[in-house]
Amino acid sequence: MLEPPQVAFRDSVHPSDPVAIRRIVESTSFFRPDEVEVAVELAQERLAKGEASGYFFVFAEFDGGVTGYACYGPIACTLGSFDLYWLAVDQAHQGRGVGRLLVRECERRIRLQGGRRIYIETSGRPQYKPTRRFYEHCDYQTVAVLADFYDSGDDKVILVKRIDEIAAGV
């Protein structure tokens, strides 16, 4: 892995971000067209409704451009549980630790928002093995597998990281 670039984080959402998100998500060649639309729609909803949308964003900027982003939010009807909905890094900037920096930045912000647990839902299909491994490396643990949840043969895997048990200042 190369040195992580000196990325700057930004949590305000700009009118240009839906386009940047589409570019990043499409660059990964990982998501279906309908999934790309959902990613873009979350940013549009955030722009329309502000924090009341329930969607919070972290953008990683490097050399004047957005190289990756994450989207998270509090889970309704819970105290301290958050979902990490999306995380993607531009294909051209992968392999340099930007994803891991984004996870860490989300965790820092979620902790400031009173979060104690962060959940990730992903697919159990082989294609998603690198995704699951990435989060395991970030200390997320698989706590549930719902067989055939997304479709026959496509399980839902739920991972969690408890950030209330981690020393402050991490």
Added chain:
Amino acid sequence: MLEPPQVAFRDSVHPSDPVAIRRIVESTSFFRPDEVEVAVELAQERLAKGEASGYFFVFAEFDGGVTGYACYGPIACTLGSFDLYWLAVDQAHQGRGVGRLLVRECERRIRLQGGRRIYIETSGRPQYKPTRRFYEHCDYQTVAVLADFYDSGDDKVILVKRIDEIAAGV
């Protein structure tokens, strides 16, 4: 248990239903005020947006009044997975099998809508033990427990019933 009353089922949502739902849900003395509001809001959203809301209702009517109801819907980004969001029976009509009839009616309708798995999410707190037992009697199985999901000491329990493995015509 008394004989089940001869309830009639209705799936159209009337403008008077949010009030009926509030009455039923409050009569159970089981839900917090904010949970009651969520129950009412789902019906209002259904009235405003129709089936595009993603919320489907079954009302059990008996002797001219609504005695119970259930709310379910397809889970986005899945093929064949449905959530059973709400089910409540008026306190005055409990203990006569109306809840079980409502579950069966939801399952029948979900099957007609192409559903293959029905999920229920509930709390692991002792207060919800009768709820979990009710669904176990309806052949739902616990497939996941997310510790402290709702709050410290308040787990989320996920139950599922696979309706694709059941003989047609049930």
